[in-house]
Amino acid sequence: MKTRIRIRPLLPLLLTLLFLPGVAAAVNSRKADTFGEGVSKNAGCIRCHGDKKAVSERVYIDPLKLGHTTHSRFGCTTCHDAITTEHPMVKSVARTTTCGDCHAAMTAEYARSPHAAKVSCGGCHNPHQVSQLVEVSGDDLNRQCHKCHSVTKITASHAKWLPQTEIHLETVACVTCHSGAENFTINLYIARKQDGREKLVPAGYEELQKLPGSKELQTLIDSNSDGYISLNELRIFNRNEVYHDYCLKTMLTPVKPTHDFKTFESRWNCTFCHGSGNQTMQTSFLSLPQKDGTYSRVAVEKGAVLDVLNAIPDFYLTGAGRNALLNKFGLAIIAGGLIMPVGHGFLRFLTRKNRSDKGERS
16 A cells, blocks of 8 residues: 655645755854854854943953954854853953964064063964955054053154154155055045145044045046046046045055064164155055954055155155156256266366476576
8 A cells, every 4th residue: 555645744844844955044144244254154253242231341242343353253162162062151361362373474473573672472463353454544554552651751752853743744654664565555535624734534434425426436536436446536536626625645554564573773764764766656546444443455546756846745755756867857967066076176186297397497
């Protein structure tokens, strides 16, 4: 006798099995959208540590900023490997791993710097918000230094030897001079004017979102949305009366800073920056703030730094605008100035015997 299988009672179960993976994927996707890429796997930890009402400020983790980091993709327990299943009811050591377990070369370099005895890696780098250098503004870099070094003291110590101190400190990241970096770029930021044009403060994401035509922040300047900003687009932005309270702030930042923070002898020499020539200092990017607190970069046409009167007001890197014709003209002036003394001395050398003979006869 054949056994008949009744499909109808099994239908809910079959549908559940079919759609459960899709439901799980949707939940994970929603978590990723809420917390950021990579944090969905850490949802158990974020449930408490991402809630300011559930934990103290000291152990609060911003889900959006954590989701951006590479660390989040490793998972919380990769670093916090001492946490047990009884957490938080049973207190335990938070972690046994160190930064050196993954960043050995960097920590070894830092250990040789004067800073190592005074502050650990965590003094500058929050592991739950860490970003790549290209995702951080020059002001953010300097803000880390200002945690220990007050702006007043920095200004006073640099004013002893550095001309136009305040301008330098506002347009050069500290690590540009106080690390062993070799290559640099000019980063442009949309900034709001304070106290006329004396102080420029980079505008944040929410502030720029309120400006006309900022459905995507990039389109404020990159009008044709081609992912490349021309000199003309920079000029149009600066001349647009709609944005009269804003302009472009510039900062010189290293491409890859080192962690041997100290004072380098070469940085005392003005020609380190001002004699580098136009090829070195022409590379520039527009850095735009993102919702998660990082910055994204858009390439800017070469020559923006030199086009100071139209594209980037209030900024000029002396020495970066070398002109080959003027160099030749200057050499001609120097050569002309040497003709008389050198020529005169040479003629006297050739006629020395005649002068000598005249002296004997007399």
